[in-house]
Amino acid sequence: MSNSVSLQGSTSLTIANRADVNSLRGAAGRNAGGNSDAVSTRSLVSAKTTSSQSRIEAFIKTLQMYNVLSPSDQALIQMKLADQIKADAHLTFRYEDIKFVSLDAYHDFPRTVIDLAKSKTHVPLTLLTYPAIKKLHAGEDISTFPPEDTISEINFHQASHKFIGLMSLVASPAIVERFKAHRSFCLSHMLRFRTVVAFDIETRRVFFNTESFLEEDAYISRWKALDMDIVHKELSERIHEAAAVTVKSDHRFHPYSKSHSGNVRSLCLICGRTDHKASDCTDPYTVKEEAVVCEWDGTLVLKSTAEVVCIAFNIGRCGLDHARVHVCSICGSHGHDTKGCC
Structure with a gap:
């Protein structure tokens, strides 16, 4: 009975997931007939379940079959299962971890993007557009992607939404909510899109480099200062453009x-x-x-x-x-x- 009780922990569930129910039934029958040396421990440990019954039903039947085995067979099964569990712990891919998704979700975040975020490295929004994600899944060189400050308004809206999804995989809910509020602020100031892009890049880059956010007053002050810098830059560009037109037309x-x-x-x-x-x-x-x-x-x-x-x-x-x-x-x-x- 002690072996039976111990099986009701993690080992018993492993049997239900990994052992073939029909193999257990055959082993129990042979054990009842006194032919214990015919028990196939290899089949009990490594065969995958082929039963169409639910996991709970399979677990109950497996436990019942296990309980009619001799103590020596039970001990042997537990030992084999323990070895199998240790071996599985070193596997990179396991079937129970695989996701089955629809076509809409087929191009999920590439592992390289998730690893960048986990390593606290700034993830450019140009890597999070749908075309970019498809290219990453295709194994294309990310150095060919355009600079982040050249992103269009449509792609900014799309990629900033994907960024929230990425952060939900690597950050706590409170941090995700902070970035949601930041995105809402940016989308409400799209008439100053050039400033929005610069402010967003700076905010996310500082977070990844220092794990910090600006306080509310400092956040607004930084936005205003950056916007003023860009206004001056735009005026300077217009002056240079006008001068270039004048020089160009002098020969006419x-x-x-x-x-x-x-x-x-x-x-x-x-x-x-x-x-x-x-x-x-x-x-x-x-x-x-x-x-x-x-x-x-x-x-x-x-x-x-x-x-x-x-x-x-x-x-x-x-x-x-x-x-x-x-x-x-x-x-x-x-x-x-x-x-x-x-």
Whole structure:
């Protein structure tokens, strides 16, 4: 009876999971007939269950069969099972650990991504988009992935959601909730998306490097400071872009004489007004209250086709046959130049 009682712990459950019920039934029958030397301990230990009964029913029947065995056979089975359990403990993959998933969940987090998070290494959101996860499962080189600060708004929304799922695998619920709140904050400020990306990268990187979050007041202050830095950067970029356009257009024909610019009122070849030049025009309508037909793109071009309009023709000085379009830059007519509109 002592052997029977001890089996009701972990060993008994192992028998129900691993031993073939039919083999146990045969062993019990042979033991009752006095043929104990015919018991196949190898079958009792290593054969997998093929019964269609539930695990609980199989366990009960296995226990009943075990109890009718002789004490020596019971001791032998326990010894073999103990050895088997020790051997299984060193297995990397076990059938009972395998997940069966639907097609929607087939591309779950790759092991490399989970290992990065577990090693407290910053995981770029560009590794968590669905296309990226598929590439990782395909074994592609992660060095080919784009920089994290180039992520699009759609991919940010998707990948930040996946990041919450990743953290739920490696972090406590309180930490997961903190990152959920951080994501909600970011999504509520998407009009400043460039700042959102920089702030999110910094917040997650600092957490992985130092295991720390900013306090609420410091969190808001850091957001404002970072946003101000990016506003200044954006203004600087616009100034450089404008300067580049000016340099690029210097070699083009200028319809206005620089030496007489102080005495001659400038005529805008786009809207027909005289308080600015075509290169500075922002009016959507002409002096005749009609929609403008041209715009300035380093030179004068038609808005509808992007064809280059001949500036010399519009100021009455062109007699050459060339590729530039001879139309009135104010109304689009082929019958006259800008003098016909002013």
